[in-house]
Amino acid sequence: MAKRKRRPRRAPNTPPLDSRTRILAAATAEFALRGFAATTVDRIAAHARLNKAMIYYHFSSKQHLYQIVLRTLFTSVGDVLVQIAHSPLAPDQKLDHFVATFVTEGTARHQLAPIILREIAEGGRRLDEETFTLMAHIVRVMGGIVDEGRASGQFEPVDPILLYLTTVWPIIVYLATSPIRSALARIGHFDVARLDAPRFIEHLQHINRRALMPCTANAPSPTGVSS
Amino acid sequence: MAKRKRRPRRAPNTPPLDSRTRILAAATAEFALRGFAATTVDRIAAHARLNKAMIYYHFSSKQHLYQIVLRTLFTSVGDVLVQIAHSPLAPDQKLDHFVATFVTEGTARHQLAPIILREIAEGGRRLDEETFTLMAHIVRVMGGIVDEGRASGQFEPVDPILLYLTTVWPIIVYLATSPIRSALARIGHFDVARLDAPRFIEHLQHINRRALMPCTANAPSPTGVSS
DNA sequence: GTCTATAAATAGATAGAC
DNA sequence: GTCTATCTATTTATAGAC
Structure with a gap:
């Protein structure tokens, strides 16, 4: 039966969002929940409390809408992570920060993880060159941190790609x-x-520290970057 | 719905597969490639070189067919991993074996990884209790190995769930x-x-060894369990 | 900008011949 | 067991009123 139509959820004294923004938010939520194929345009419209025709007024197709959702999500998270690489922290601190930030940022944008997982399962067939590059940025960020740690002698040799695989993807699945x-x-x-x-973050930071640094440096970070 | 009669298993030199087997193989391939929603029954039928009606002769619905595909995949991989836990190896060797076997087994059954990823993205909403338990077995296997290593004093303290997250999921994404x-x-x-x-396996074994064992034991395993 | 109504295509599932 | 033909519901997308 129809159990629905709870009226969301806007903070008091907040101006109403325009229809395009509402559609994007609704689409992000629905695509994350059900995936591209199982999400209907009708559902997105209902979620946005608009008519289906409005979606085609703002976006040329369901595919196009999905593309925008992807780019928006990936860009926003990528930006935050790139900032960490450019911060003045020591490499090991950067790595800790990278992990903690990815978890908290990914928790805040809870749509990111399921969407990424589905794209990976899809073999990247739905990703255009731009979105692809957006994802590659994250690998580069990690590569930069590793290079830095290697140059300063703080890190032992490790392939950034492999470190990326064993760091980022447990986070995505955790999320x-x-x-x-x-x-x-x-x-x-x-x-x-x-x-x-916090426990998950600490675990990941712990194994990365032990993977990268000599035994004497394996004590838990005194600064406690864990959220 | 009555339980269906089990077909006799065919000897390996008998080439023509029966229609049910062909459908299962085709369904596994198509579901892995496109996911549940984007896969059409027509496509599965075409892949199996059969008519759509044949699928409904053998399976009550697309959903049901998918369920069988999932259970078959998870069971076969799970069985292999459980055997490792019961082998007479030392805990650290078991862990190395677990990693190497998961990679090779998952490579052989290349449909497993994309399907699992989509189910995770789905939030497990499509998994019935039985399939859920099948996945939980893998966590238990790791837990058993960790317990053993703890008991013998070979491993340092670690939460098996966290070790599972940082071991299994990079493998799935790698695959x-x-x-x-x-x-x-x-x-x-x-x-x-x-x-x-081999490089990926070695990396994972390496970080697990360093995560779990004291520094002096961090030399690469001499037995070279890497494939 | 926002809506209703509808076109056009496709999907899951079934009937029934052989 | 296997097929063709078809029913019914759903879905993307558009036309056109307001």
């Missing part, structure tokens, strides 16, 4: 599983708290 | 990106060889 974390805990018979963000 | 690995290398301006399976 994507957040809606079902309690269900997972129930089935696996463990406490959900074992999967809370 | 899923294999079709576009050369494209990624071209865009990222690096040699594809840097991402070949």
